[in-house]
Amino acid sequence: MPNDESNRPTVLITGSSGFLGEAIARGLRDRYRVIGLDVAQPKHPIQGVETVEIDLTSDESVEGAVRQAASKAGGPIASVIHLAAYYDTTGEDNPKYEAVTVQGTRRLLQALKAVGAEQFVFSSTLLVHAPSPGKGVRIDEDSPLDPPWAYPQSKADTEELIARERGDVRTVILRLAGVYDEDCRAAFVAQQIARIFERLPTAYLFTGDLTAGQPYLHKDDLVDAIMRTVDRRAALPEETVMLIGEEETPSYEEMQKRIGRLIHNEEWRTLSLPKGMTKAGAWLQTEPRRVFRRLIDVSYAAMA
Template identity: 35%
Template sequence: MRHTPAILEDMRSVAPPRQARLDEPTRGRLAELTAELLASRPGSGAELHRYLSIARRTVPLPERAVSAELRGRTVAVTGGSGCVGTVLLRQIRRLCTARLVSADIAAPRRPVTGVEYVEVDVRSAEAVEGFFTRYQPDIVFHLAAQRDPGLAERFVGYTVDTNVVGTFQVARAAERAGVGRFVYASTGKALRLYSRCVYTESKRIGEWLVADVAGHGRMACAGVRFTHVVDNSIVLDRLRRWCDDGEPVRLHSPDTVFYVQSAIESAQLLLSTLLAGADHVFRLHAIRDLGWPVSLLDLAAGYVAAHPPVTPLYLAGHEPGYEETPYPGLYDPTLSGDVSPLLNAVEAHHAEEAACAAVDGVAVTACGAPDLLDRLPELRRWCQVGSDRQARRVLDEIGWDLLVLTMRSTSPAILDRVARLTSEHRPTMSDEHRRVDDVVRRYAGRVPAPARAGTAPAVL
């Protein structure tokens, strides 16, 4: 029996990456190689089982204390018709008696008993203001977002209008309405210092916008970072669709691994933020132990093996919206295992245990940047007129300025540590990562300098 690397090399030779469609002879040969690959990786079924079992995983939420924070309150959940929003509403209803209101652009597929469902498009300032005027919530969980990174690259304006402008409008309307606590659902992808991926940058800027509101001192704000949620998995949906249709399963890379959490963990993480200090400091929260990352190759192989006949695997390369290689200074290995992998090397040095065991929190001080806020009307205008190219340009400029401001306000000692971690990787960095590294080095008091070759692992 041949080993996996040789089989993968044949797959790449038969079907080079970045092809939109594969002809029948190529698909047939890939199916043969896929069958051989499945035989060489008998553990892939166990990886699929492990992945699916994560849906049952929980965190130790202090339910009595959380219940006391919620009881008798009016709680609004934007995006309450979605997977995590629905689980969150169920958890609150189980914990205590509270008035629950869901604000979502879509009707719920699985309505929660006792929840008031209201159609609200967060892109509409008028609709958002009307919602807060009518319901006057005490607590807001802002989950409404366009969450598909690939879709974000194809529908830039819609994504930016929802994730950036929508977040700004919801946070500011909540503040004006006298909301006591505001919780923002972000993504682990926002740990990147800078990215040209639309989804990643939209959520990273969203974090900054909420941190800016927190700095006003009138509304306690917190954020959470989710990683891949198995219950509403984009990957699993694609695997199911491709296998059902007999279409090739398109994989970014056989080396891709990614962290996973459950919808109930996500809801519990959101609720745990209610126990944080109610001050003007924006705190990000993330689950500390997410287990071993899941192998995309084994997950796909396990799924294909469990759903005969064999659907061919195709190493298609990374789609727009997904980074091929992360910036090598993203993590500090001295903190690996002790701090959530959804906090970057800059943030992790300030991590502290949150009120909920198994959750890390980190205080984030928003960089004072009125110029960035002044760009929002221009950003929204391009979104509304359908100019994705211009919306992408402004988003990228805001994201880059935010990187510079963040590095400027970060301790030079921490940045020097990051610069030392990246030194050996500079010759193999992408142009984008080298630009980021130059900014890190500038504010660490170093000058950009090439060094020895190296690589970084691909983690989504």
Template identity: 45%
Template sequence: MTEQRPAVIVTGSSGLIGRPVCLALAEHGYDVYGFDRVGLPEPPKEHEHVTDVECDVTSYSSVRGAAQRVRELTGGKLASVVHMAAYYDFSGEPSDLYEKVTVNGTDRLLNALEPFELEQFIFTSTMLVHEPCEVGQHIQEEDSLQAKWPYPQSKIDTERLIREGHPNVHSVFLRISGIYTDFGRQPTLVQQIKRIYEKDFQGHFFPGDPRSGQSAVYLDDVVDAIVRTVERRHNIHSKTAILIGEPDPPSYESLQEEIGRQLHGKEWATLHIPKPVAKVGAAVTDKLSGGEAFIKPFMVAMSDDHYALDISRAKELLGWQPEHELMSMLPKILQGLKENPDQWYQQNGLKR
């Protein structure tokens, strides 16, 4: 008789991270149940050990129905739940969807999971829940939390909900940095590349400290960290937070220079502009574009923010550290742009 594989639920299973996480867990010996809304894209159900389960986290009846289906298939035993379904909007504007999808959606899911024998619940959070550090320092998991816009605030609120509202759940919080791929995808990175590629005059100006930078992490490295978290679930204490990202980010200035060299054969000059002037400029540009401009006035105040990470805990608990570095991967990202600009723009959700 074939031994039953341990079961894992992955929410947001058709997304950028969710799809490869499903496949990786299936290859590591798990039966994976991919929770996602109906319609395209779908979880990788072509894999024999990945099952597509329709689930809308904004509807308790949908969540309860999805959980019941998995309970019938697994006997009510789950090795882990990797919860990635959440609302995200880079505009910085408040939205009821943060509470409806991210916070309350998590609550609905955990309520529906109460009948299960659940060994672990992983919540994918963000490094942005932390207050930024000074250049030369590194953020640790115990450092203070400070959300500067609604997206990280929703993650703080959800972490608190899990800790206080579901204290008996064996929870782990992965605070992940900005994720990049072979073709870019990380929003601030691809917008920076776009400005320089198009020789946008505004791309020469920066209101912050050019030495500052923000940790990023390659998609495959994130998937590896999540799989390791599941695999080591019996050795990680409940309510543990773990920072996941490249420890020492390249500075804004060094990225500017390297992108300019790769695309135009010379360094891209970066000039300082006072924050009040930059804020007015961003507001005017956004107004003229009908609200379509990427740089919003609220971002100007955060231009000095530096996010370098102390990943000692990830090394200790997961045996994890990133195998890739953004500066080493940058030539591949830019090569894709040079070879097929239309495809690169489409892959990154950009307009030309």
């Protein structure tokens, strides 16, 4: 890649001030001119990375931000890395999934048609897929889709929209595993660690198959995957879908035992509740911790 910034291809990154956006911007800035698109200017700007403010729920804001970014680029936009999306931990549906994730992507694609872009990369999630049909059976890009709750459903809906609305731009859908780093910036892992650290009642219970697992992906590997995707943009098909995750997936039980040993230096035991007891498990979560401790002691005695 050319060293003169004015001659470098330009990459736009939505959500550039976030955990993943900052890491990707740092990875690309030495080889591309990077322009961020985010709801506000970053508190700690990255040297060499400009940020244009954008509101994905507004047609006018998206059009203006894309025009401004294209003007700063002064030439063709090599790639757009679209990370910005709505997410909450409740699992409940929320109008913002449609307004920000789905329709925000539509607005972005429409605005890009006016200025031109070689490539559009969308960060989706492995959670759009149905669970593996059996132990040891890997899923791939052609495996059935069955998003189980609002967040992955919004990603699946957006994937369909991109296929319809992409126009002439090459698109890449990256279905990402749960991203983590040394600071444990992975919500599900952090929550799992916190439950065990605090010995919460739910740290001893799991609804479903304990041998099942959630794939993960280190932040640095994600950055590498994005860089390779942008570098090879001309060689990729018009529409590409890729699963991005680590080759080995630890089971939930393995994670529980490992975390229990690291934190409490003990063999952590987890009870697997039948699926029909999901509501009961949720009810138990609201009870005082002393009640749980008694229930767990009784359960363990019965299992001994």
